[in-house]
Amino acid sequence: MTDTDISSRATLIEAIDAELPQTQCGKCGQPGCRPYAEAIVEGEAINRCPPGGQRTVERLAEVTGRPSLPLAEPAQAPLVAWIREAECIGCTKCIQACPVDAILGAAKRMHTVIVEECTGCELCVAPCPVDCIDLLPHPAWEAAETDRERDAYLARRAELGRQRFEARNRRLAHQAREKRMDRQKRLIRLRQQSGSASDSGSTASAHQDRQRQMAVKAAEQALKRVRHQLESARRRADADAEATALAQLPEAERLLAEAQKALEQAATAE
Template identity: 75%
Template sequence: MLATQLIDAIDAELPQTQCTKCGHDGCRPYAEAIVQGEAINRCPPGGDETLKRLAGLTGRPVIALAEPPQPPLLAVIREAECIGCTKCIQACPVDAILGAAKQMHTVIESECTGCELCVAPCPVDCIDLVPHPQWQAASTPDEQTDYLEQRALKGRSRFIARNQRLAAEAEAKAQRRAKRHAASPPAVAAPQAPELSPSALRASRARQAAALKRLERKLAAEQDDAQRQVVADQLAAQRQKLDELDTTLERLSGVAPATTTEPNATRRHQKRLALKAAEQSLRHVRQQLAHAKRQQDSAAVRQVEEQLDKAQQVVDSTRAALDSETTP
């Protein structure tokens, strides 16, 4: 089988949620990566059935999924709390969210793939993920298969259409910029543009933040102490990735980085980043507590309150360390 044919065959077996949990920008890029040697066990929405089919296509052994299988989900916006920022609209890979700036947003139920990418960018945490009603309504294996096939068809076509729309908008923007440049008088040579695109870095940060939230939820739900430690280590590594992305974005935005000739400034910068991460984690735990109270889940409230105490202790100790660094 030719490489392109194998890519097409693998892509046809993937669930087309475009969730990026595999570490790639969509299902098609993951299919291309598999042909290049990427592991076949990195698709939680596909579950064990997709894993088996991928093993048959590639001739590789069936191994355990890297993350637990994920049933079909639906993003639901608590519309009374929505501030109309459009960040979720920009993050949705299949254009399944309707709305406009400063207007209430809503999710198109039949088009949502449950990718979770809209959750992290929401500044007011007003998006919940619930079992997809159409999946729950499928009472037989045939109905479930039909739902998954329809979701995959819609997810693929809407993902392609969105990418084409974004490409056309980028091309139109480039043409407008070229016309303005041609009409303007010659100017002094501008400094070379940075190699890294801030927009690409912000998109990467959104994906990393979504992964961080998934790990935080996983840690909150995990009961086994050994597994909690594993997830906690993964969480720390994920926060480190976010800190590095934030540092790069600050540098590209014109924020002067700490220099090697100023070790004290470097330490203060690192501790400010640590405090920022701790405060972000504290805000997330508070949001979890508010959600648990809305659900009237007393067990979850107690558990999250314990997490809140620990998160507050981390913030206090981190802030004290920063204060000691800045105090002469």
């Protein structure tokens, strides 16, 4: 694939994503609107977005140059999740499921939905163990009296939904990277501690060697993941993801260099 092809593909993905409602509901079979846009570019059908309705199908047909199709599922009007707070047990499962971080709460504390930020995706309903979440018509949609007001609401929901979905994905990716880095650091510390302790025989020496080798392997895997994330971000023309991967690259390279150096020093000492 040439640079021109990559640029054209990225432009088409952006154009398709701009037409989607950004509810991030997964009813299309993809984990969000952006992934659905990417799937459409790869050949996925354009009629699998109930929250967008037939109107979105028509716009997607124009953008992609494909024929319009009837919606695969019935259209869905804008909804909002509503937690019956007196029944909430504070399990946090709905918070973890929300793709736009529109639910506030903490473990064993009452949860509540931020109405203005809820996209009505329904993903919080199924995980709730006490079935205390209702889906209601969104009050902002109900209050809109003209087509212009309804269009304005949908535009606001789409923009906010996209921003919060992307912010959540960045947060989760950062947390995952931090966990991996912490694991690498723990392995290296264990290796250093075992290396500084007196050797109690061949069994202990073999154990230390395995620890060092594990540290090198784990650091290699971490570096490989960061490089893969960087390549993926560049293919998708995702500037934020590329910047995050570039920021993680020096730390991953440093951890690998330290692990390799410790292994080499141990081999030389023997």
